[in-house]
Amino acid sequence: RIVDDSFEHTxxxxxxxxxxILEGIQYMHQKNIVHLDLKPENIVCMDRTGTRIKIIDFGLASKL
Known part of the structure; x- marks a missing residue:
């Protein structure tokens, strides 16, 4: 969810x-971890510019 109305999404x-996001998923899979609850709400921006993305909420994650 974007909360800044002036944000330009290109x-x-x-x-x-x-x-x-895909690099994060690839890294998790290389470590034999599956997220099991990947959805927009579990992907957040880490800075005001929106250039750094982080996957969160590993509560349902499982190690294979």
């Missing part, structure tokens, strides 16, 4: 977000 920024 195709380029979307590609950057998806890259970070």
């Amino acid at each position: 195709e380029v920024s979307s590609v950057g977000y998806m890259r970070q």
Whole structure:
């Protein structure tokens, strides 16, 4: 959810977000961890510019 009405969401920024999310998932899978509750609410921006993405809420995560 974007709370800043002046935030401009572009195709380029979307590609950057998806890259970070997919790299995070790839890293978890390399460590044999599955999130099991990946949804928009569990993906957050870590800075005001919205350039750093973090996957949160590993409460249902499982190690294979």
